[in-house]
Amino acid sequence: MVLFAALAVFGPDQSTITVIVLILLGLLQILEANVDVLSSTRGALISFAVKISLCFFQIGWTDGIASGYYWLLLLPVLSASASLPLLATIACTLVAGGAYLWFLRYLTPTQFLTQDDIQQLTLRLIGLPMVGYLTHQLAEAKRAEALRYQSVAEQLSEANQNLQKAEAAATRSARLAALGQLSAGLAHELRNPLGTMKTSAELLLKNVPADSEVAREMAEFISSEVDRTDSLITRFLDFARPLAVRLEKADVGQVIDRSVVEIEHHRPPLDIAIYKNYSPDVRPFLLDPELMQRVFYNLLLNGAQASPPKSSLTVKTRRIDGMVEVAIIDRGSGIDARHMENIFNPFFTTKQTGVGLGLAIVSKIVDQHGGKIAVESEAGSGTVFRVYLPAREGEE
Numbered sequence: 031m032v033l034f035a036a037l038a039v040f041g042p043d044q045s046t047i048t049v050i051v052l053i054l055l056g057l058l059q060i061l062e063a064n065v066d067v068l069s070s071t072r073g074a075l076i077s078f079a080v081k082i083s084l085c086f087f088q089i090g091w092t093d094g095i096a097s098g099y100y101w102l103l104l105l106p107v108l109s110a111s112a113s114l115p116l117l118a119t120i121a122c123t124l125v126a127g128g129a130y131l132w133f134l135r136y137l138t139p140t141q142f143l144t145q146d147d148i149q150q151l152t153l154r155l156i157g158l159p160m161v162g163y164l165t166h167q168l169a170e171a172k173r174a175e176a177l178r179y180q181s182v183a184e185q186l187s188e189a190n191q192n193l194q195k196a197e198a199a200a201t202r203s204a205r206l207a208a209l210g211q212l213s214a215g216l217a218h219e220l221r222n223p224l225g226t227m228k229t230s231a232e233l234l235l236k237n238v239p240a241d242s243e244v245a246r247e248m249a250e251f252i253s254s255e256v257d258r259t260d261s262l263i264t265r266f267l268d269f270a271r272p273l274a275v276r277l278e279k280a281d282v283g284q285v286i287d288r289s290v291v292e293i294e295h296h297r298p299p300l301d302i303a304i305y306k307n308y309s310p311d312v313r314p315f316l317l318d319p320e321l322m323q324r325v326f327y328n329l330l331l332n333g334a335q336a337s338p339p340k341s342s343l344t345v346k347t348r349r350i351d352g353m354v355e356v357a358i359i360d361r362g363s364g365i366d367a368r369h370m371e372n373i374f375n376p377f378f379t380t381k382q383t384g385v386g387l388g389l390a391i392v393s394k395i396v397d398q399h400g401g402k403i404a405v406e407s408e409a410g411s412g413t414v415f416r417v418y419l420p421a422r423e424g425e426e
Contacts, residue, residue, distance in 0.1 A: 031056060042098035043091075051088045055081065055105065062109060074113035078122055081106035086129050094133035100154055103130055107158055111165035123162040127155050205375070217263040224263070228256045265387050273398045277316040279423070282354060283308045285319050286345055289326035293334060301339040304330070307346040312354050316422040321395045328388045329358045329415050336362030336413065349421060353401070356417045365407040373405065 034056035038049045058080060062068045068077050085106060089097040103126045110122035137143075143151070235249040283306075290304050326345075333343045337360045344359040365373060372378045376390035396403045400420050407413035 031060070034059075045091075047091060048088065051084050051091075055084050055102070058084075059105065059109070069113070071114060071118075074110060075118075078106045078110045078114075081109065082122075082126060082129055085126075086132075089130070089133065090136075094136050095130070095151070097133075100130060103127075103158060104161055107162045108165050111162040112169040114166075116166055119162050119166045120159070123159045127158050130155070130158075217266045220263055221260070224256050224260055228253060228260075231256065265391075273321065273395060275318045275321060275395075275398045277318055277422075279314045280317055280319045281314045282312060282317065282322070282347060282356065282419070285317070285322050286326050286347075286356065289323050289330055290345070292323075292327050293330045296331070296334075300331075300334040302334045302337055303342040305342055305344045307344060309346075309348040311349045312347045312421075313423060315354060315419070317399060317419060318395075322399070322419075325392045325395050325417065326356070326358070328392050329417070332388065333358055333360030333362065333413065333415075336360055336364075338362065350418075352421055353418045354421045356419070358415045358417075359412065360414075361412040364409040364411050364413055365405070366409050370405065370407065374403075 034052050038044070038052050041048065041052075058077060062074075062077050065073075067073045082103070085099075085102045088099050088102060092099055107123055107126050111119045114122065231249050231252040235246060235253065238245045238249060240246075286306070286308075290306070293300060293302075293304065330343060330345070337343065341361050343361075344357075346355075346357045346359070348355050348357075366380075369378075369380060374389050374393040376387055393403055396417055396419070401418045403418070404416045405413065406416070
């Protein structure tokens with residue numbers, strides 16, 4: 031802005047037309063850096079065409095080949111060099127030089143160029159491609175540096191995300207370890223009095239008179255509640271104790287089939303259809319069939335319980351990046367976004383019954399296999415659990 035204002039005031043020509051042309055060039059130069067349309071290749075070509083036209087007019091208006099405004103041709107060359115590829119830059123530079131040489135046609139028979147004039151004209155024409163090439167090289171170096179910084183920023187962002195995931199995993203592991211120790215200690219302490227209560231209830235049931243229905247009912251109630259509590263303690267211990275993973279070569283499709291049979295014989299019955307889509311590329315690999323059967327059973331049961339009656343579940347397998355993916359897809363109510371971070375935490379559940387250990391144990395088993403589990407869900411649109419297991423096919 032200062033440059034064009036100085037030209038308008040102190041330039042070799044202060045006519046109204048010259049001032050208007052300089053104002054238009056200045057506005058275009060400013061808009062070029064601030065309007066997205068002009069930043070594209072097409073926009074840069076349009077801007078170059080308008081600038082070269084204004085410069086051509088200004089030079090022609092002020093003495094043609096002898097005009098003091100010949101250097102204005104550097105503006106379109108600079109802009110084109112900074113925005114366009116090398117071939118386009120060369121073409122724009124040739125156009126600018128040709129536009130300047132065009133004014134030689136308007137020399138009258140009495141006008142001629144001296145040796146000094148020819149030298150000056152040659153230097154001016156050489157200056158255009160030199161400025162264009164150097165500007166293009168500088169712009170390319172700047173773009174390469176920007177891409178490098180962008181790549182570094184993306185790598186840092188990815189590393190930061192991985193660090194956050196690792197930190198979250200470490201926090202969850204520490205939480206699981208602490209809760210596991212607490213559960214194990216508490217379970218062992220509770221089992222002794224529960225055994226006493228169970229024995230007492232059985233003795234009471236044997237010694238209660240046959241006609242005392244209330245007493246017999248209460249004894250049976252005590253016995254059944256003790257059994258239920260003992261089952262809950264067993265689940266706590268399953269979660270707390272270290273898993274003994276026994277790897278053997280097994281067909282994951284057959285493991286899933288056994289889990290499906292369990293779901294089909296579930297009591298009370300689950301009114302759900304299960305469709306299987308097993309990839310032939312998935313060959314038998316090393317896993318613990320018993321533990322993985324529990325994983326698939328839990329995931330299938332969760333999907334069935336979250337789905338409306340008469341709906342369906344889909345189980346798919348495929349091989350991807352050295353891993354075997356098992357996807358369990360339901361069409362149920364989905365998982366609320368605010369609960370997604372907590373679903374694998376122990377004792378977290380949205381069900382009216384249950385203690386929230388199912389998915390925590392699933393996650394633990396998958397981790398022990400060296401795999402990972404991911405979940406995709408949208409409230410009201412269903413859920414997809416993806417279990418990734420390393421496809422180790424060697425003999426144990």
